[in-house]
Amino acid sequence: MTEQLPIIIAGAGIGGLSAALALAHKNIPVLLLERNRVPTEVGAGVQISPNATASLRDWGVWPYLSEHAVTPPQINIFSGFSGRPLSSLDTRDFESRYGSPYFVVHRADLHQALYHRASQLDLIEILEDREVREIAQTDDYIEVRSKRDNGTQRFYRGSALIAADGVWSRVRTEHVGSSPATYSGKTAWRITMPMQMVPKHFDSQNVGLWLSPKAHLVHYPVVGGHMLNIVAIVDENWTEEGWSAPGDAAWLNKRFSRWPLEIRELLAEREGWLKWALCGHKPDQHWVKGKVALLGDAAHGMLPFMAQGAGMAIEDAAILARAIDEISASMHIRLMAYERARKARVSQVVNRAAKNGDIYHFSGPLATARNMTMRLMPRTQLLKKFDWIYSWRPDQVQFDI
Numbered sequence: 126m127t128e129q130l131p132i133i134i135a136g137a138g139i140g141g142l143s144a145a146l147a148l149a150h151k152n153i154p155v156l157l158l159e160r161n162r163v164p165t166e167v168g169a170g171v172q173i174s175p176n177a178t179a180s181l182r183d184w185g186v187w188p189y190l191s192e193h194a195v196t197p198p199q200i201n202i203f204s205g206f207s208g209r210p211l212s213s214l215d216t217r218d219f220e221s222r223y224g225s226p227y228f229v230v231h232r233a234d235l236h237q238a239l240y241h242r243a244s245q246l247d248l249i250e251i252l253e254d255r256e257v258r259e260i261a262q263t264d265d266y267i268e269v270r271s272k273r274d275n276g277t278q279r280f281y282r283g284s285a286l287i288a289a290d291g292v293w294s295r296v297r298t299e300h301v302g303s304s305p306a307t308y309s310g311k312t313a314w315r316i317t318m319p320m321q322m323v324p325k326h327f328d329s330q331n332v333g334l335w336l337s338p339k340a341h342l343v344h345y346p347v348v349g350g351h352m353l354n355i356v357a358i359v360d361e362n363w364t365e366e367g368w369s370a371p372g373d374a375a376w377l378n379k380r381f382s383r384w385p386l387e388i389r390e391l392l393a394e395r396e397g398w399l400k401w402a403l404c405g406h407k408p409d410q411h412w413v414k415g416k417v418a419l420l421g422d423a424a425h426g427m428l429p430f431m432a433q434g435a436g437m438a439i440e441d442a443a444i445l446a447r448a449i450d451e452i453s454a455s456m457h458i459r460l461m462a463y464e465r466a467r468k469a470r471v472s473q474v475v476n477r478a479a480k481n482g483d484i485y486h487f488s489g490p491l492a493t494a495r496n497m498t499m500r501l502m503p504r505t506q507l508l509k510k511f512d513w514i515y516s517w518r519p520d521q522v523q524f525d526i
């Protein structure tokens with residue numbers, strides 16, 4: 126009976142759509158429930174590295190990204206104090222070394238590409254304005270109650286429920302029983318601006334990472350190179366939930382008033398900043414309860430300092446689909462195999478991202494030592510440090526059941 130029922134996915138963000146595509150490509154039917162009336166992805170840019178771009182290619186998403194994704198020639202790292210270059214990576218080395226490219230893209234463009242591809246597949250049914258409110262399990266199926274904005278309710282049955290409902294996941298806290306996300310002490314300020322507004326002498330074609338005490342800044346082109354995405358991360362005591370709180374441009378400019386001139390000119394009292402509190406939770410808690418499993422930020426909300434949040438959700442999706450398709454056992458055992466296959470790797474990435482957040486904001490002698498190490502390290506050695514992340518592929522994973 127359960128084999129004929131769809132896998133229900135709660136949340137049609139990047140993680141939920143990736144899971145739907147991965148499952149459909151294993152000939153597994155999917156019912157995707159999205160609480161918003163029209164699925165939208167908020168945020169600004171996102172970096173997708175070879176460990177994730179390979180799956181997007183396999184799922185047929187690439188054609189929908191070709192006009193929007195950008196592969197900048199270089200990733201350049203600078204001192205936000207002196208403005209001096211510290212190191213750089215040539216992104217052309219990524220595809221030759223890892224067999225799949227690195228690119229940057231606006232989150233909305235990535236989301237739309239996933240959504241359009243999922244909408245093409247008969248095995249995927251997407252229902253909007255359906256918020257999952259209650260979950261009940263039997264030996265044969267799982268049943269969820271959804272609620273619409275107009276108050277009407279509907280029950281759906283499936284063989285499993287995959288919660289891809291984000292870092293503030295209700296399924297995680299109310300059903301699986303894991304703890305809520307906690308504030309990191311850092312906020313992210315973001316803005317995208319047309320390239321015509323970028324100072325002419327500013328390098329807007331490459332990825333730039335600027336490091337400074339208690340703050341760092343990242344910029345790169347998105348929307349086919351027509352827009353510049355800027356994210357400024359600062360140590361700040363602010364904990365409001367959400368992704369789109371308005372930010373005070375004057376406050377941010379004052380915060381960066383001692384940075385190099387080119388950064389000050391880039392920020393230049395521009396209006397339209399949005400900010401959010403960076404929150405996360407450790408992935409060492411439970412991901413699975415019966416026929417319910419967490420995926421993406423719901424399972425392992427991480428800080429963005431390894432640029433792997435979306436990548437880890439895409440990896441989760443690929444391994445989840447393999448576990449459900451390849452393991453001949455109860456759904457609970459398949460989902461537990463997925464959790465065991467993912468947990469060690471994700472924990473390593475979460476810890477590395479948190480450590481990077483500290484390193485990026487070093488001051489004094491620690492910052493001096495960091496900068497010297499980066500300047501002296503050969504580029505090939507710097508890229509080699511990322512092999513453990515970027516060389517990963519789904520078919521390398523062995524399941525422990």
